[in-house]
Amino acid sequence: MAYTFELPPPLPAHGWKAKIRDRERLEPPHVTIIRKKNAWRFSLRSKQFLDTQPDPSEVPAELVEAITLGIDELRRVWDEMYPENPVFS
Amino acid sequence: MNTQAILVQDANEKPSSDFAKLKPRLVQTAEDLLSAFKEVKRALWIARDPEFLRQLVTLAPGERTSSRLLLLEEVSGYRAAFLRAYFATVVAPDPQIRLVSSEVLAEILADDAPQDYFIGGVYVPEDDVLVLYRGDLETVVVPLSWFDRPVGPKPAPEDFEIIDYGQSVRLGEFEAATDAILYGFDADFRRRARQREVQEDHSFGGSLRRLRLEKGVNQNDFPEISARTIRRIENGTVTRPHRDTVEKIARRLDVKPDEIESW
Numbered sequence: 001m002a003y004t005f006e007l008p009p010p011l012p013a014h015g016w017k018a019k020i021r022d023r024e025r026l027e028p029p030h031v032t033i034i035r036k037k038n039a040w041r042f043s044l045r046s047k048q049f050l051d052t053q054p055d056p057s058e059v060p061a062e063l064v065e066a067i068t069l070g071i072d073e074l075r076r077v078w079d080e081m082y083p084e085n086p087v088f089s
Numbered sequence: 090m091n092t093q094a095i096l097v098q099d100a101n102e103k104p105s106s107d108f109a110k111l112k113p114r115l116v117q118t119a120e121d122l123l124s125a126f127k128e129v130k131r132a133l134w135i136a137r138d139p140e141f142l143r144q145l146v147t148l149a150p151g152e153r154t155s156s157r158l159l160l161l162e163e164v165s166g167y168r169a170a171f172l173r174a175y176f177a178t179v180v181a182p183d184p185q186i187r188l189v190s191s192e193v194l195a196e197i198l199a200d201d202a203p204q205d206y207f208i209g210g211v212y213v214p215e216d217d218v219l220v221l222y223r224g225d226l227e228t229v230v231v232p233l234s235w236f237d238r239p240v241g242p243k244p245a246p247e248d249f250e251i252i253d254y255g256q257s258v259r260l261g262e263f264e265a266a267t268d269a270i271l272y273g274f275d276a277d278f279r280r281r282a283r284q285r286e287v288q289e290d291h292s293f294g295g296s297l298r299r300l301r302l303e304k305g306v307n308q309n310d311f312p313e314i315s316a317r318t319i320r321r322i323e324n325g326t327v328t329r330p331h332r333d334t335v336e337k338i339a340r341r342l343d344v345k346p347d348e349i350e351s352w
């Protein structure tokens with residue numbers, strides 16, 4: 001099942017999610033931040049946003065901080081879900 | 090939204106606010122219907138049900154538009170067949186076809202790239218495929234085998250739903266990313282997605298690695314090519330593999346040789 005990263009309040013109440021789904025684009029490893037119809041891919045290797053659009057500056061700083069602080073957990077989950085393409089091989 | 094939207098609405102009905110963002114042309118009378126049908130090409134028509142559109146039988150006999158029609162309420166197969174005689178594409182919910190809510194639909198349709206979201210779909214058990222409707226009403230047919238993963242839950246297509254505002258496909262406990270599906274099945278989406286990337290390895294080796302992973306093929310699973318060679322290509326040690334090698338790689342990955350670099 002998709003892994004949903006627990007975000008601090010009030011982010012979930014404002015519609016923010018961060019998840020690793022069972023079938024993602026495999027490379028590079030990432031967590032997907034979603035709010036309504038916007039989605040941002042955040043690299044689990046470089047800890048940077050992977051795309052220029054949507055604008056990464058629209059993601060709240062506290063959300064990026066939470067993901068950065070939880071990066072070890074996210075990497076572990078990615079490696080479990082995608083053993084054929086671990087974060088660091 | 091770049092496509093003209095046309096909203097069919099009963100004159101006695103309170104104007105719907107769901108689709109206001111689309112700034113639709115309203116069709117409420119037979120005269121509205123005929124002029125919109127004849128004048129506007131390649132539009133997106135939205136109607137709650139097909140009743141009002143029955144007038145096309147007398148107003149525009151034998152004519153066909155390049156526009157697409159999205160119905161919001163269930164319609165039987167034969168009624169949809171009648172409408173397909175007039176519209177290039179018809180999408181309507183039925184007991185098997187599920188669409189997202191009107192609120193989500195309106196958001197997606199108003200986007201500059203509605204084709205990058207899914208608005209609904211249906212599982213066809215006889216062919217073991219998922220037919221997914223994009224926001225521009227085009228379809229993507231995905232074999233259920235594409236969702237197979239070595240770990241995690243198995244997809245349950247009988248429990249199918251589009252979630253996350255069209256960005257995820259849920260099959261029971263299994264979730265797939267819309268962008269992963271479109272990246273795998275739409276070369277134009279791949280091209281546009283690559284243009285948005287901040288920094289990505291766009292070398293031949295980088296593309297090969299992404300494609301190989303998407304296809305679920307190991308480095309040591311290429312007949313006639315050693316794993317060492319594949320590794321050297323992917324890490325950039327070999328930047329221009331021999332044409333013969335590229336053709337063998339393409340054959341194994343079931344793509345055309347010049348398609349590899351699109352990944």
